[in-house]
Amino acid sequence: MTRTITARDLRAHWAEGREIALLDVREEGPFAEAHPLFALSVPVSEIETALPPLVPRLSAPVVVYDDGEGYAGRAAARIAALGYRDVAILEGGLAAYARVGEVYRDVNVPSKAFGELVEAIRHTPSLPAAEVKRLLDAQDDVVVVDARRFEEFATMSIPGGRSLPGGELVYRIREAAPSPGTLVVVNCAGRTRSIIGTQSLVNAGLPNRVVALRNGTIGWTLEGLTLETRRSERAPAPSAETRAWARERAAAWAAHVGVPAIGADDLARFRAEAEARTLYTLDVRDPAEHAQRHPAGFASAPGGQLVQATDEWLGVRGARVVLYDDDGVRARMAASWLVQMGWDAFVLAEGAVLPGVFPVPEAPRADLPAGPALTPDALADRADATVVDLARSPAYRRGHVPGAWHASGPALARDLAALPGDGPIVLTSPDGRVAAANLAEAQGATARPVRLLAGGTAAWAEVGKPLETGGRFLSEPADIYKRPYEGTDNARAAMQGYIDWELQLVAQLANDGIARFHVARATAASSEDRSSAVGGASLD
Structure with a gap:
């Protein structure tokens, strides 16, 4: 038991x-x-x-x-x-x-709560949407950089903005704002990436005035201002001069925070100890750079998104984390935030020569059944079959096998009991893996024969068979939280409620008392006091 x-x-x-x-x-x-x-x-x-x-x-x-x-x-x-x-x-x-x-x-709460704590402790500068709009209309010397993923920027953006994901800000900012007299406005959809991005530039000592767009695109929309869509402007890659500046500033800040740099021998030791101490090795560069080349064993985790959504990469609280880049900037800036969030984070020193083969911990036994299964052609010939799709509901709505029903994965037995028909049931999911993982569950919940669609919905589409949008649901889907900061169709009440919720997170952290967050003050040259406490979160 x-x-x-x-x-x-x-x-x-x-x-x-x-x-x-x-x-x-x-x-x-x-x-x-x-x-x-x-x-x-x-x-x-x-x-x-x-x-x-x-x-x-x-x-x-x-x-x-x-x-x-x-x-x-x-x-x-x-x-x-x-x-x-x-x-x-x-x-x-x-x-x-x-x-x-x-x-x-909400979701990604540790990162969002930490962002609010950063703003409260460091007094991260910001401007409301109306003031930013006035500056842009006056054609003042101002640049707007969007710290979200490029895909989010392309969906909706501040007029005149350009994409510069948070993990790239210190690395590329002097290309976007070469003059120290330029006002830099950092935005995201809500608050966290704007705050962390702005504070990253402040921490790095950028000479420009830097501010967050207060409440991001939500604040812009609530002010009655119009967003643009389908924009593609990006900040350019850094010049040699920009890279040198960014490397020096990132190294100074990481040293101030206490980010350890390790070499190949240290990483080899961590890997040898990975059966007893959980280890994550992550490449924080742009995903395209990771796809071109990366050290063996390092997964892609773009630095801005890693800090924004630690719980999407780091599942074991208390684990070790080693970050990699090839520039001495992005890993140090991301690690500086992880350390402040209570993670045991390290950066891999530039130029470390790593082996292509190394000991790895015993892997989970994720052997999924391959059958009984029907090929797409065989399924198309079975008029008596009922297809049940276990995709997340947005993916299901975007395209599914014609006639397929959407079912809840956790409540699959309940949903199958409501399924019409008496012929065989064919389970599918985007690539077939979730369907295969739930085959035994389905077989135990119904007397009807249960099969898999070999290769899932992707295999159906790959052989040229049509997909259907819209859908039919065996129960009201609860598999996705509708984020009020993504997309362009959010209700005003939901957006305002989200901002109000974020603003009370510092108080909730203090009442909880288990975060182990600490916010690093400015460098020693600053007049800021470098030690204080806010219930459950410490400062150094």
Whole structure:
């Protein structure tokens, strides 16, 4: 029988910096309504595909919980089947945790709460949308740089802005604003990447005046201003002079914060110890650079997004993290933030020569069934088959096998009971892996034969078969939290509510008391006091 752990014992791991991973195994919708600070969203139906990169060490402590839905026991069994050896269920689930600790709304909350703490401690400068619009209309010497991913920038952007993702800001900013007299405005969709991006430039000692666009594109929209779409302007690659400046400034700031640089021998030792201490090795450069060439074993994690969404790459709180770049800038700036967020983060020294082969920890046993399966052609010939799609609902809406029903992965048994027809059921998902992982669950929930679509929906499309949009749902989907800062169709009340929520995160952190965040003050030359405390978060 799977052991249990109390909420107090779980929180002691965080408070003491010991390794632990906490998994919310419900769907993302309910997760975004309430969860502990360091919880990860890993729905029970996606464990086999989502968990291994988040928790690469099989002996790492893993805790699962739900809110009474009955998912936790199933999740624990599936995690143990992958080979994880230290799995526990949170005693009493979310309700029990809420009696001793804070629960938080939304997603990527550790990064967002930390961003609010940074602004509160460092008084990160910002300007409201109306003032930025006035400056742009007056054609003053001002440049707007968008710290989000390029894809988000292209969806909607501030008029006249250009894409400069947060992890690239210090690296490229002098190309976007070569004159020290230029006002630099950093924006994102809401607050976090604007704050962290602006403060990164301030920390690096950029001589320009730098401000965040207060509340990002949300603030712009709430002011009644118009956003542009389908823009493609990007800040150019840095010149040799810019790289030299950025390298010197990033090194100085990282040293001030206390970011250790390690060489090949240190990394080899960390890798040798990875069976006992979880290790993440991440390449923080632009994904295109990673795709061209990167050291063996380093996964792509663009620096700005890594800081914005640590829980999408780093599942085990208390683990080691080693960051790589080839310029001496981006890894140091990203690591400086991770260290302040309580991570044991290092940068790989420039020029370190690494072996192509090295010892790796025992990997999870993610052997997914290949059958029984139907090829796309065979499925097209089966008029009596009913297709059930386990894709996330946005992907399902964008395109699915004609006639396919959408089902909840965690509540698959419930949804299959509502499925019309009496012929065989064919499970699919975008690449077929989630469908395969849930084959046994489906077979146990119905007397109807259950098959897989070989290769998933992608294989169906690759052979030229049509996809259908829209859809039919066996239950109201709760698999996605509608983010009020993405897209162009958000309700004003939702956007304002999101900003109001972010603004109270510092108080919630203080009441919770387990963050282990610290915000580094300015360099020694500054007149700022370098030590104070804000309940549960320390400053140095």
